[in-house]
Amino acid sequence: MVAATEKQRYILQAEIREARGSRQSQALRAGGKVPAVIYGLKGGTVAVSLDAPRAETAIHSGAHLVDVSINGQVEHVLIKEVQYDHLQRNIEHVDLLRIDPNQRVRVKIPLDFRGTPKGAKQGGILEVQIAEVELEVLPLEIPDVLRVNVENLDLHEILHAKDIPLSAGAKLLHAADQIIAQVRTVKEEVAVVATEAAATEPEVIGKKAEEEAEAPAAGAAAGAAAAPKAPAKK
Known part of the structure; x- marks a missing residue:
């Protein structure tokens, strides 16, 4: 706590x-x-x-x-x-x-992850998705930081918002099942990064169709240039 x-x-x-x-x-x-x-x-x-x-x-x-x-x-x-x-x-x-000491306030508190996850022995790494959380708490009970022990996190296990220890008077302003951190394998991490990178690349709509349309058009133009001109009528 x-x-x-x-x-x-x-x-x-x-x-x-x-x-x-x-x-x-x-x-x-x-x-x-x-x-x-x-x-x-x-x-x-x-x-x-x-x-x-x-x-x-x-x-x-x-x-x-x-x-x-x-x-x-x-x-x-x-x-x-x-x-x-x-x-x-x-x-x-x-x-x-x-x-007002008796009136709750909303504050953002950083998370301090402590320990080495159990899943690290199997090649896992801790992926943090949220580094700070928002609390509703009395002013005099505001913590400087929330320390979270991740030593028991095994490979593929997830730390949810509901798992963060709080003082009795504090209320977490996040969905209980919101993902805070999880233990992934290095391969999974690389795959996620690659997927995210691919998703950020802009898609050129119709580019392939334009290229295909340009090819026969270019061929037709070349054929037209090679064909002899009809003799002019006298």
């Missing part, structure tokens, strides 16, 4: 930002800040800026809940969405959702 544990709660210092827009956001980033918005409950939407290094530390730690301090007033928020630049390196914007 995945039990709730006491986690480090990061405190992010925030400043109200009056000016908005792409130019202002670029200026903030150049100055070591990250644009963000705080919304939810009855507090309205507030545009703020966060210290970039501190925000990155909190986000990259896997934390979901943080405290944001604005002019000495602390708000408890959930890191709802993080936008990165096109290289997926620098944080461009952060959405922060105010939380």
Whole structure:
């Protein structure tokens, strides 16, 4: 089972930002800040800026809940969405959702697969189809990660969503029979990849028919060119 544990709660210092827009956001980033918005409950939407290094530390730690301090007033928020630049390196914007400790929230939690599948001894490999799952859970019970033991998975066996261990108060927002991972042989894996690659190739409709039609047409044209012209009538 995945039990709730006491986690480090990061405190992010925030400043109200009056000016908005792409130019202002670029200026903030150049100055070591990250644009963000705080919304939810009855507090309205507030545009703020966060210290970039501190925000990155909190986000990259896997934390979901943080405290944001604005002019000495602390708000408890959930890191709802993080936008990165096109290289997926620098944080461009952060959405922060105010939380009520007694109100469930929806969050995406990464899966951490532990152990070597039993089927690996028979040449099998673990094929992961879903690397994170969505939960509905109370804010203070949000796990940073869900650890899943795959040691007992034999060759051709499947790990379904219903097999993921959860704390008592968490609800998995996936179909119970959804495939999370399975143990395949290397040959099966290669066959699947080949099939997927073939399926992505565009099909040229009517190409063969056009080629077949062009062949006699070309022959007819050649025959017409070789035939002597009828003498002109005088």
